[in-house]
Amino acid sequence: MQIIQPHYHGIARTAQDYERMAMAGVVAVAEPAFWAGFDRKYPETFIDYFRQISEFEPTRAAQYGIRHFCWVAVNPKEAENPPLSYEVLKQMPEFFNKPNVLGVGEIGFHKTTRNEEEIFEAQIEMALQHNQLILIHTPHLQDKVRGTRRTLEVLAHMKVDPARVWIDHIEEHTIRAPLDAGYWVGFTLYPITKCSPKRAVDMLERYGSQRIIVNSSADWGPSDPFTLQQCILEFRRRGHSLQEALEIFHNNPCRFLGQNPKFDIQPIRVQHED
Amino acid sequence: MLKANEVLDKDFLDARCMLLEIAAFFDRLDAAAQRDGDDTVAGDQRLKQIHQALQLLTEQETTPDRVERLLHLFSDKD
Numbered sequence: 613m614q615i616i617q618p619h620y621h622g623i624a625r626t627a628q629d630y631e632r633m634a635m636a637g638v639v640a641v642a643e644p645a646f647w648a649g650f651d652r653k654y655p656e657t658f659i660d661y662f663r664q665i666s667e668f669e670p671t672r673a674a675q676y677g678i679r680h681f682c683w684v685a686v687n688p689k690e691a692e693n694p695p696l697s698y699e700v701l702k703q704m705p706e707f708f709n710k711p712n713v714l715g716v717g718e719i720g721f722h723k724t725t726r727n728e729e730e731i732f733e734a735q736i737e738m739a740l741q742h743n744q745l746i747l748i749h750t751p752h753l754q755d756k757v758r759g760t761r762r763t764l765e766v767l768a769h770m771k772v773d774p775a776r777v778w779i780d781h782i783e784e785h786t787i788r789a790p791l792d793a794g795y796w797v798g799f800t801l802y803p804i805t806k807c808s809p810k811r812a813v814d815m816l817e818r819y820g821s822q823r824i825i826v827n828s829s830a831d832w833g834p835s836d837p838f839t840l841q842q843c844i845l846e847f848r849r850r851g852h853s854l855q856e857a858l859e860i861f862h863n864n865p866c867r868f869l870g871q872n873p874k875f876d877i878q879p880i881r882v883q884h885e886d
Numbered sequence: 887m888l889k890a891n892e893v894l895d896k897d898f899l900d901a902r903c904m905l906l907e908i909a910a911f912f913d914r915l916d917a918a919a920q921r922d923g924d925d926t927v928a929g930d931q932r933l934k935q936i937h938q939a940l941q942l943l944t945e946q947e948t949t950p951d952r953v954e955r956l957l958h959l960f961s962d963k964d
Contacts, residue, residue: 753899804903811910818917 613857614880616865617641617840619780619800619827622669622680623661629830629837630676636841639862640679640877642869643669644718644747647689649832655699658686666710681875683717684708688749691731692722701734708742714872715739717747718780721759724751729766736770745872746777750786752805760786764793778825778868783807787815791823796868801839802829809843813850821860825868855882908940935960 617633620641633641643665645658652658665682673680684707686697707713716739721728739746748767751759760779767777774794782790782797783806790797799812807815812826826843829835840861847857863879870877888896915933919925927933939956942948 804899808903808907808910810914811906814910814914814917 613637613844613854613861614639615840615844615861616869616877617828617830617837618825618865618869619644619798619830620837621646621831622673623664624832625830625837627672627675630673630678633837634676634678636838638678640681640865641673642714642865642875643680643682644749645683645685645687646718646831647687651690651693652696655696655703658700659703662704662707666707666713670712679877681712681714681869683715683745683747684713685716685719685735685747686731687718688720688722688728688732688751691719691728692725694727694730697731698734701731701738704738705742708744711874714869714875715745715747717745717778718749719746720748720763721751721755722749723755724759724762729762732763732766733770736767736772740770740772745869746772748777748779750779750781752781756781756783756786760790764789767795768793776871780825780827781806784811784815787819791819794823796823796825798825798827800827800829801836801843803834803836803839809839809846812843813846816847816860817850821856821864823864823868824860825864826860854885858882908936 615637617638617640620643622630622641622643645662645665648661652661662684666684669682670680684704686700691697704716716735719732719735721732736746738744748763750756750763760782763779767774775796778796778798779790780798781800783799787797799815800806801809801812806829816824816826826840828837828840828843830837844857844861847860848854858880866875866877866879869875915927919927939959942955942959943952
């Protein structure tokens with residue numbers, strides 16, 4: 613089965629990931645800009661990082677036949693430093709012209725502070741000005757409810773088109789409001805701290821597959837890109853068809869990401885399913 | 887050996903994760919029973935065992951042999 617990994621931090625992973633993902637059906641990954649595990653001091657460090665994910669990382673993925681796309685942004689954690697963030701933002705638009713850059717992300721809240729909100733709004737404004745898709749990170753653990761609520765308040769007053777916004781790391785206690793408001797939502801499958809493959813399938817069975825994206829975890833911490841395949845296996849073991857699986861794990865990423873014409877992978881339709 | 891606060895720091899998220907999985911299991915079971923209009927599993931011995939186990943885990947004043955007692959709970963008695 614062909615699978616898209618919509619949220620994958622390749623710079624933190626080894627080539628073995630790409631090889632195994634290719635063997636396990638992954639045809640494309642999308643790499644949001646994220647926190648590197650330490651707070652960077654210089655705007656140039658971000659710019660080099662954006663070059664890495666927009667120029668170099670696609671060449672690593674291509675060696676295994678995987679298409680690589682990315683997003684650029686100042687992540688929520690480092691947005692706590694506005695002077696640094698504004699310096700980075702000055703140079704971000706040049707990356708929107710790169711052939712694999714899909715939009716602005718991941719942005720949003722980490723601790724839901726005033727500084728984070730200022731930079732969140734500045735990046736939404738930039739995305740709107742440049743007609744870019746938006747990918748939003750919601751906070752981890754105990755901060756998630758408050759951060760998600762504030763995210764929706766910020767978006768509501770900025771006149772974004774909900775169909776062009778993906779709110780990620782959604783769980784059972786935060787799914788209803790963003791879905792009801794017309795946004796895309798993402799489940800992130802982490803071994804311990806976010807959503808599990810079984811719980812993701814529970815939510816798919818409860819809420820359907822419209823405007824839902826499922827991503828694995830793949831970063832520098834305890835994470836596993838193959839939680840996505842575990843989720844697909846769980847979904848299929850519960851009796852859902854191959855086409856239903858394709859709609860969620862391949863076609864939905866195509867539908868959302870494909871709003872940027874650079875993402876040209878088309879939805880798949882099974883002709884005969886026995 | 888770890889101190890108590892170190893055990894809590896190290897294993898809190900694991901315990902949280904396992905509790906969420908148990909909650910999801912019950913939600914899944916309820917949803918399936920409701921969907922099929924079939925509540926026969928409510929009387930299933932395995933479900934009773936799980937409820938008994940959860941009750942045992944809520945005891946705050948107890949002895950540190952919870953795992954052993956749960957295993958006995960899930961064991962054949964004859």
